[in-house]
Amino acid sequence: MILLWLIAILFLGGALAWASEGLDARLPRVVALCSLLLSLGLVLWLWISGGAQVGTPGGTWWVLDSWAWIPRFGIALSVGIDGLGLLMLVLTVFLGLMALGAAWNEISQRTGFFYFNLLWTLAGVVGVFTALDLFLFFFFWEVMLIPMYLIIAIWGHENRAYAAMKFFLFTQVSGLLLLLAILCLAYFHFVQFGVFSFDYFALQNVVLEERFQMWVMLGFFIGFATKLPAFPLHSWLPDAHSQAPTAGSVLLAGVLLKTGAYGLIRFTVPLFPEASASFAPVAMSIAAIGILYCAKLAFAQNDIKRLIAYTSVSHMGFVLLGIYAWNLYGLQGAVMTMLAHGLSSAALFMLAGGLQHRLHTRDMDKMSGLWAQLPMLSAMALFFSVAAVGMPGLGNFIGEFLSLLGAFQASRSITAISALGLIFAAVYSLWVIQKVFHGPYKIPEGVGRSAIPEDLSTVELVCYALMALGLVWMGMYPQSFLALSGPGLEGLLQAVGAFSGELGPAAALGGAL
């Protein structure tokens, strides 16, 4: 029941925020803060209390609830979380608070509707991380799209109509493929067991013919890989990120991308073990290409938000790599990368948004020597850039290291190629720092000489400090997170079995063709 409450709080909070705008334009953000704090309280309480442990084939579940919804198709309101789901929930609610912090002073128009959309996106994401019925999962998967579309389309920057449309079309069309694949699975459950079912555990029993399994698996993979996003389905992301308001970018990078990775771990591989195993070399190759190609693209950007967006795609490549290595190191690495990247990219987008708010431009060519004027902001930027590069001692290092460690067992050649991405990351990150924050101080056009941009406000400072703290925690004592996600991931590994064998580049290429 507690999970439904969590979702309900966010939905109702959103509606209330919208309604409260009529009383006072500043009220919605307070309402949003209250409902987010309430949700955070619930999630933390879940974490601390440990929940009732329910053992099932898919691992150890903390909470597992089910109510009938549409019996005609065997659809139920099944929700549940294990350690992995809990970590995702913590990330979601925490970044929700950060997005709220980013929007606190930035959003001044139609505040009620903005916080409504913010909270409804989060409610959709929480639903995605908790749903154990594939219909329900898809339902939430789509529910989070519309508010996000509205956030980009209404409060976005100059080219928002294009970006919002592109975001929506990519995710929606791939979503329909996902729906079709889910329906195939449900139908084959009907053929084999006589009833329709969308239940996660029931669908694991469906046996599909090999070729057909590959097609259905591809439906799932495309649906999730578009959201992740993986090369070559990533082209919506730079546009969406650069045009979205800061809070929107924070949610997109921090939370929405993780739903794709979560879907791959929770659904794609466990539901189609054989097809996934034979697809793994292709997926890992895609990951490696994405890591290198997007790192290179990032280096070519002038727009600071586009740059961070491309680095996001590059970093999500490590997640894909870790998942399709399909061993405990790889999966733990993927989960840690998801968490750490969630914090670091959210922080970087907030910084980019902060710069845009102060300088009215995202063009890095117009920025120089900002350290002199904005020391605190610059220091934060340095910290999070270094984190994104994968500096030991911070969370991203743990994640990427574990991903590579896992991938090394699966395919040495792909791992070696992917590891080059770490070097590229260092190049573009330090280049940004050098270009924007060092050198002679230059005042961008549009900002008067007298109007010196202000350094971080208290709200911003608190947000950055919290995220920095999180990254240090992950880097210094990752065990607290690994222990949480471990049992669930081990359960998945046992249920599916490890993918076999070392795969050379020739085999990977052969698989790709």
Next chain:
Amino acid sequence: MTGEQLLLLLPLILVTTTAVLTMLMVAVKRHHGVSCLISAAGLTLSILSLVIVVPLAPAEVTPLLRVDAFSVFFTALILLSGLAITLFSYPYLSNLEDHQDEFYMLLVIAVLGALVMVSSTHFITAFLGMETLSVCLYGMIAYPLHRRETAQYPMEASIKYLVLSALSSGFVLFGMALLYAQTGTLHFSSIAAQLSGLEGAVPPLYYVVAALLIITGFAFKLSLVPFHLWTPDVYEGAPLPATAFLATVGKLAMAALLMRYMSVSGVLGSEAIVYVLSLMAAFSIIAGNLLALLQSNLKRLLSYSSIAHMGYLLIALLTLDTIEDSLGAEAVSFYLVAYVLMSLGAFGVMMVVSDSAQERDHIGHYQGLFWRNPWLALVFTAMLLSLAGIPLTVGFIAKFYILAAGVEGAKWGLLFAMIVGSGIGLFYYLRIVYRMLTPLEYFEPMREAGLKELLSHCVLLVLLCALIVFGVYPNGLMSLLEAVVRTL
């Protein structure tokens, strides 16, 4: 004819009486409000009379009509749509510089034709119903011709509809004649019985040709590609209530008739027919969506999108007899309910902001509606998102149903076309939503919502609630439809 049979025909009789009453009222004293009231009351009574009909069904009323759960369900749906359009018409027509009363009479008679269509199991009644509906529509489409300034093209639309509709009726008649010449009967089920008596599983050639001719006629009314060319012009030229009627009741009655014909007569046993219908479905989906892409007139846009929606519907129709106890019939019925809800809602919003003096059917008229009139914008957005098939709305469940039926019937190619089509569809639906979100510096003030519009707004509220309730908790409707299609 026994008393029980008369009771079974009660809805038809009540609707006929209403039509006569409206006509007599015109002879006694013309009054817009009274005419509207009589029509609305007649339709309401007719809906209520279904309570008497339900326990008596299923029954054959003469060899021509069959009243069963299926026909009762669609009768109710048609009457409700007719009632909603009557209520929307009142404020719309109230500033017409001519008599308004006849519009309601035409509307009620058209409803009668539609009711006959959904109850018919015989080609004669099917044809009678179709013609009654069409003849009234000619008048409804040309209705604003009577006003002094004719800015649009109702006459062109009406003539176009008349000529092409007559042509399609010709096709249907030819098909019927061919069937009659060979089998000596026009009853759906006895044709099927004769057919199954023949040796071999392959239907004879005359039967395939006849069925294709009949389906061509039906496809014209459903505006499936390649018989869709009239649709955008007629939708654009007709006054909004007539467009809404054509888009909802017209499509609904035709689709229900086609569904009964296809499930009873076993036409899908012929591979040739399945092949032709599959091509029609695929082309309708792709062409409809592509043509809608860059329309800036919302009536034209919705007309093209209706072509695409009929294509989706055809996917489910094609799965009707692949497997015993299949999802196909349920999917078709559910999709029709959803389609009527969302079309009525979308046209309803347009009717509320328009009147017969000025139709606001250009996308620019809706710019910034979110900040001018949030309520109408909310309804419109919900309807458009439902047409696009986004969750929380009934359109999503309907699309889900079609996909499920398609998976069951293994129509992979068509499902793929549907996914591509939906992707394209999203673009133009979202374009309207985006325009509504874009603020506008200057806008002409909207018509003040007075007492006259109150009922229209109530209807919109009901439609919105139904849209969301069936979208979030479709179980009740699903079990109802499951029972309904079993009687088919």
